[in-house]
Amino acid sequence: MNERAEVLFANDAFYAAFDGGDLVAMDRLWARDSRVACIHPGWPALSGREEVMESWRNILMGESAPDIDCHKAEAFLNGESAFVICYEMVGGDLLIATNHFVREGGEWRMTHHHAGPCSLVPESLGEPDPPASIQ
Amino acid sequence: MNERAEVLFANDAFYAAFDGGDLVAMDRLWARDSRVACIHPGWPALSGREEVMESWRNILMGESAPDIDCHKAEAFLNGESAFVICYEMVGGDLLIATNHFVREGGEWRMTHHHAGPCSLVPESLGEPDPPASIQ
Numbered sequence: 001m002n003e004r005a006e007v008l009f010a011n012d013a014f015y016a017a018f019d020g021g022d023l024v025a026m027d028r029l030w031a032r033d034s035r036v037a038c039i040h041p042g043w044p045a046l047s048g049r050e051e052v053m054e055s056w057r058n059i060l061m062g063e064s065a066p067d068i069d070c071h072k073a074e075a076f077l078n079g080e081s082a083f084v085i086c087y088e089m090v091g092g093d094l095l096i097a098t099n100h101f102v103r104e105g106g107e108w109r110m111t112h113h114h115a116g117p118c119s120l121v122p123e124s125l126g127e128p129d130p131p132a133s134i135q
Numbered sequence: 136m137n138e139r140a141e142v143l144f145a146n147d148a149f150y151a152a153f154d155g156g157d158l159v160a161m162d163r164l165w166a167r168d169s170r171v172a173c174i175h176p177g178w179p180a181l182s183g184r185e186e187v188m189e190s191w192r193n194i195l196m197g198e199s200a201p202d203i204d205c206h207k208a209e210a211f212l213n214g215e216s217a218f219v220i221c222y223e224m225v226g227g228d229l230l231i232a233t234n235h236f237v238r239e240g241g242e243w244r245m246t247h248h249h250a251g252p253c254s255l256v257p258e259s260l261g262e263p264d265p266p267a268s269i270q
Contacts, residue, residue, distance in 0.1 A: 035211050037220055039231055044255040045220045047209060074182060076170050076246065078237045081216040083247055085172055085180045096174055098233060098249045102213045111211065112218060114233045116251025120179040 007075040010108035011084040015070040021060045031109035039114040069128035142210040145243035146219040150205040156195045166244035174249040201225045204263035
């Protein structure tokens with residue numbers, strides 16, 4: 001798998017963990033050797049692994065854990081780090097996200113997730129992305 | 136100047152160029168050796184230097200170029216790349232932004248800007264950040 005496919009695979013794993021409410025997979029995805037951050041839609045920034053993972057526990061374990069689809073993911077590589085831009089459909093709302101990754105021990109791990117509203121026409125999104133492994 | 140201060144200095148230069156409507160400084164700030172992207176508030180993603188710089192020309196040269204203040208900038212370092220999270224006050228609206236940088240030829244250059252609405256209480260923002268050079 002080339003580097004771009006690896007990063008998209010990590011991005012896909014993030015949405016699979018999110019959509020599936022899989023807190024263990026979500027925890028494994030986030031970096032341990034780099035300081036992490038997270039900006040949920042409309043929220044102020046969360047900084048550091050403890051705050052970020054607490055937010056995921058609340059979101060994924062809550063009674064209204066959202067279904068989420070990822071569309072049109074594009075990876076931007078910068079050596080040992082990378083970011084992915086993609087669109088999210090969450091309960092009928094369209095969001096746009098930037099997901100930042102670093103390589104830790106040979107694996108791409110998340111250091112930052114930033115999602116917020118987007119005015120793109122949903123029809124132009126097409127179908128949800130297939131798993132990165134078969135792209 | 137240490138690495139963190141260098142990154143915050145580059146972030147500060149971005150807001151100085153934005154607030155001052157300085158298209159030349161804005162152009163100089165963006166990376167040339169890495170593919171860049173930009174998500175203005177509510178917009179779909181812009182991808183590649185041409186699209187991104189065209190958006191800045193339209194924003195900075197427009198009749199209603201906004202005043203902007205940066206607050207509470209925090210830098211997250213990952214070797215030769217970094218991202219900064221900060222709050223923006225733009226014409227009374229509060230936004231939150233992630234700005235990504237890479238090192239090119241010894242200088243920190245922008246590869247991505249993602250800004251969107253934020254619900255943080257503006258009173259807790261405090262005064263705008265001073266220039267990074269004197270932090």
